[in-house]
Amino acid sequence: MIGAGGAGLRAAVAATERGLSVGVVTKSLLGKAHTVMAEGGIAASLGNVDPEDGWQTHFKDTMKSGKFINNWRMAEIFAKEAPDRVYELEQWGALFNRTPEGKISQRPFGAHTYRRLCHVGDRTGLELIRTMQEKVLATDTKVYMETTVTRLFQNDEGRVVGALAYTRETGKFIHFKAKAVVMATGGWGRIFKVTSNSWEGTGDGVMLAYHAGAELVDMEMMQFHPTGMVWPPGVRGLLVTEGVRGEGGLLKNSEGDRYMGNYDEERMELSSRDVVARANYTEVKEGRGSPHGGVYLDITHLGYDKIIQKLPTMHEQFLKLADIDISKEPMEVFPTVHYTMGGIKIDPETAASNVPGLFAAGEVAGGLHGANRLGGNSLSDLLVFGRRAGEGAAEYVKSNGYSTDIPESAVEEEKKRMLDPLQKQGEGENPYHLQQELQEVMMEHANLMRTGDSLKEGLGKVLALKDRLPNMKASGSTLFNPGWHAVQDVNNLVTISEVILRTALERTERRGAQWRLDFDGPDDDLGRVNFIVKEDAQGEVGIEKRDIPPMPEHLRRLFDENQDMSGGEKTGKESQF
Amino acid sequence: MSDRTNITDIAEMAHAPAYNDDAANTGETRTLQIFRGDGEGGSLVPYEIELIEGMVVLDAVLKIQAEQAGDLAVRWNCKAAHCGSCSAEINGKPKLLCKSRVEEYDGQEIKVMPLQAFPVVKDLVSDVSWNYGVSAQIQPFNPGKEQAPFTMYEEDVERLYEPKKCIECFMCQDVCHVLRTHHKHPEFAGPRFFVRTQWLEMHPMDENNRLQFLKEGRGGVQYCNITKCCSEVCPVDIHITDNSIIPLKERVADEYYDPAKWLMRKIRGNRRNGSANGNGGTRASHKRAEIRTNG
Ligand SMILES: Cc1cc2nc3c(=O)[nH]c(=O)nc-3n(C[C@H](O)[C@H](O)[C@H](O)COP(=O)(O)OP(=O)(O)OC[C@H]3O[C@@H](n4cnc5c(N)ncnc54)[C@H](O)[C@@H]3O)c2cc1C
Ligand code: SF4
Ligand code: SF4
Ligand code: FES
Numbered sequence: 020m021i022g023a024g025g026a027g028l029r030a031a032v033a034a035t036e037r038g039l040s041v042g043v044v045t046k047s048l049l050g051k052a053h054t055v056m057a058e059g060g061i062a063a064s065l066g067n068v069d070p071e072d073g074w075q076t077h078f079k080d081t082m083k084s085g086k087f088i089n090n091w092r093m094a095e096i097f098a099k100e101a102p103d104r105v106y107e108l109e110q111w112g113a114l115f116n117r118t119p120e121g122k123i124s125q126r127p128f129g130a131h132t133y134r135r136l137c138h139v140g141d142r143t144g145l146e147l148i149r150t151m152q153e154k155v156l157a158t159d160t161k162v163y164m165e166t167t168v169t170r171l172f173q174n175d176e177g178r179v180v181g182a183l184a185y186t187r188e189t190g191k192f193i194h195f196k197a198k199a200v201v202m203a204t205g206g207w208g209r210i211f212k213v214t215s216n217s218w219e220g221t222g223d224g225v226m227l228a229y230h231a232g233a234e235l236v237d238m239e240m241m242q243f244h245p246t247g248m249v250w251p252p253g254v255r256g257l258l259v260t261e262g263v264r265g266e267g268g269l270l271k272n273s274e275g276d277r278y279m280g281n282y283d284e285e286r287m288e289l290s291s292r293d294v295v296a297r298a299n300y301t302e303v304k305e306g307r308g309s310p311h312g313g314v315y316l317d318i319t320h321l322g323y324d325k326i327i328q329k330l331p332t333m334h335e336q337f338l339k340l341a342d343i344d345i346s347k348e349p350m351e352v353f354p355t356v357h358y359t360m361g362g363i364k365i366d367p368e369t370a371a372s373n374v375p376g377l378f379a380a381g382e383v384a385g386g387l388h389g390a391n392r393l394g395g396n397s398l399s400d401l402l403v404f405g406r407r408a409g410e411g412a413a414e415y416v417k418s419n420g421y422s423t424d425i426p427e428s429a430v431e432e433e434k435k436r437m438l439d440p441l442q443k444q445g446e447g448e449n450p451y452h453l454q455q456e457l458q459e460v461m462m463e464h465a466n467l468m469r470t471g472d473s474l475k476e477g478l479g480k481v482l483a484l485k486d487r488l489p490n491m492k493a494s495g496s497t498l499f500n501p502g503w504h505a506v507q508d509v510n511n512l513v514t515i516s517e518v519i520l521r522t523a524l525e526r527t528e529r530r531g532a533q534w535r536l537d538f539d540g541p542d543d544d545l546g547r548v549n550f551i552v553k554e555d556a557q558g559e560v561g562i563e564k565r566d567i568p569p570m571p572e573h574l575r576r577l578f579d580e581n582q583d584m585s586g587g588e589k590t591g592k593e594s595q596f
Numbered sequence: 597m598s599d600r601t602n603i604t605d606i607a608e609m610a611h612a613p614a615y616n617d618d619a620a621n622t623g624e625t626r627t628l629q630i631f632r633g634d635g636e637g638g639s640l641v642p643y644e645i646e647l648i649e650g651m652v653v654l655d656a657v658l659k660i661q662a663e664q665a666g667d668l669a670v671r672w673n674c675k676a677a678h679c680g681s682c683s684a685e686i687n688g689k690p691k692l693l694c695k696s697r698v699e700e701y702d703g704q705e706i707k708v709m710p711l712q713a714f715p716v717v718k719d720l721v722s723d724v725s726w727n728y729g730v731s732a733q734i735q736p737f738n739p740g741k742e743q744a745p746f747t748m749y750e751e752d753v754e755r756l757y758e759p760k761k762c763i764e765c766f767m768c769q770d771v772c773h774v775l776r777t778h779h780k781h782p783e784f785a786g787p788r789f790f791v792r793t794q795w796l797e798m799h800p801m802d803e804n805n806r807l808q809f810l811k812e813g814r815g816g817v818q819y820c821n822i823t824k825c826c827s828e829v830c831p832v833d834i835h836i837t838d839n840s841i842i843p844l845k846e847r848v849a850d851e852y853y854d855p856a857k858w859l860m861r862k863i864r865g866n867r868r869n870g871s872a873n874g875n876g877g878t879r880a881s882h883k884r885a886e887i888r889t890n891g
Pocket of ligand 1: 045206
């Protein structure tokens, strides 16, 4: 398992239970992955608060919000299995807030029809990852902390049979021999300057898979969370949980208007993330922003006691880092890059990629969320498909016999490539600066409003950066050396950026997170396809437009064709921009 | 394309609002002394940086890393005091670097060192892996035959929210003299793991008994002499001593120094709690009762 977020840990438990010998590799310490930062909750149609809820509604909400380019089979499996995964967490010791009847409590969240997010205050991700971590520690699974994988190895038949990694502490290389690999490395928010992601979000896994021949899907779809912090500069992009709006937070502009009515009259602040993000962006662009370039998010009416009970982490975060008491003053917020809907294309049943022996789950996998992810759907995604990936891998290992040996020369070659930036003489490029330049380019050209011209210009700049990659140089030794580690990150980030820009150029419409200002609205033909990316024989980015198979009758029946299935959104003010 | 605005507006709209970061430059500079070295030794090295409004010490360290010392080792993830990665010592006290504002130290030096209760790896990074080993030795949650969904009321579980907040920053471990000064790592689990044991022991559905671990096993709760230093440094305000350690000590005392219980233990051997109990329902209420008497 590469990755120790919710997905990797759940996969490890599944594979261990099936008798496999499992190792988990993670770049950070155990329990520090992005999963720990999730605040709002985990979506599952338990129906504890709204008994009308069921998998069908959850499925429908997920598809609608994904603007129907989601993989419907993944969404069906997901909606059906999410409740079991939540109960399983409870079985393993996780503790959620309770209803008066003694059941798991559920809160409302953007574009979920019913109150559906199981939560514990605003630290749900911590509860999830700690539960999974403790579950894994109690098994024989070996955990390799602070170890970074840099390459997958394949045998002559193209099967993945292992990986090379280095330990951050000493820089020592480890050659893992594995009959199957589950990629659970999370997303790539760090190609943008303003992001809720940590240093880990560099998309290593998607690039490892891509270079091994895996197909990627929906790479143009980046989620901008509507509410990131804006001030002071050090915290810009830090997430302000959607739970604030779930608990009744109101968005206002500098004129004191509660403007969401102009963008989505019905759902207001609890509209889907793409809509709210664009609304916030538009208000600021049109000159109704706050002094630091944000809009106001106001929860003061909830009162101190309720805030401390329901949003303690947010209260503390603002008080400590921004000198703002959110029970007395509104917060200043602006969209921040948050989540990657796209990723490795997988088989919904087994989470297998098209590369034999390579599985994927969690944020690094694509398909479930389509053009926009609903809040809370990620945490349940991790568990549903993490489990399936672990089981899929176990099945595969048991039914296939082959050696995991590869020529020693391949290992040596990779080590040499890794050590190169440390051995370079003379002047070289500073990887941190290159990363900053890339982040600026992506902020400018691939933001939440896009145009063809700007995307093309961005692509030109990224390709120019790509030419400079071989000049990167790191000083110091292999002992815990972040500069050396950053070289590797930047290599990945540049290629991912190229993929995003190229696919965003292909999708010439407005759909979910992909909002092309130079096109008017959704394009029905594009609503029936995904863009599939695969490295071609020359090592260049190959893009294929692939039809989405039609939805089977039992799922189609769930929708009211006229109202539900139009795909894009053209309500109110939105259509102008 | 009827409602399309003209092209210059579109191009302008696609341009994210530019932030004026310069407005945040205070024009002042600040010097931080940062430990550079490894397990063998090292020294404090001064770095001067431009001071930016609202800056936390982690921002300063990362700025130094990006501009002056690419190989400066430091851990961080969330930048929001949620993950517990960035713990180190500022002027000798354990702190989350992402939660410590530079301006808090106006008029003082800022000396940043790695956690001292664990072996230093490099610069601001210590080897905390020992903690995960201890964690693995604690009997995990075990609800026996009981199957989720559980019926548990807010009043049954509200005491558990506090210990469950722990972000594993290990600062309590760092400050506890039993580890820091007396190096009892092989016999003493440390406050972090008393916090964990507390919620496990008090969970209404849990059947395991960890008192033996605390007293005779590697828990070593008896080494704690309730100095409360751990509670003082906890970044998420867990009252480690009052709400975790003291109740556990009481339970150990009950179990070990109550003559009747002592005799029972001799007779029954070290059988676990749950196996001696009746069905799930009684068990849950039995545990609940325990919570209440302790609360
Ligand atoms: C601030 C924040 C709040 C959020 N809130 C919510 C919420 O309320 N509800 C919700 O559903 N979702 C939420 N999300 C999204 C959700 O938390 C993430 O999408 C999810 O946790 C991703 O989990 P994962 O297991 O796929 O990957 P991650 O948790 O990102 O873990 C990735 C793992 O892969 C490892 N890794 C990466 N590269 C390598 C490599 N090269 N070698 C070895 N290991 C590697 C990392 O070390 C890490 O262990 C939030 C996200 C953030 C950032
Ligand atoms: S109260 Fe006990 S555990 Fe806490 S620091 Fe003091 S001796 Fe250590
Ligand atoms: S109990 Fe507090 S101080 Fe100790 S590890 Fe947990 S969060 Fe840190
Ligand atoms: S970086 Fe997560 S606690 Fe400081």
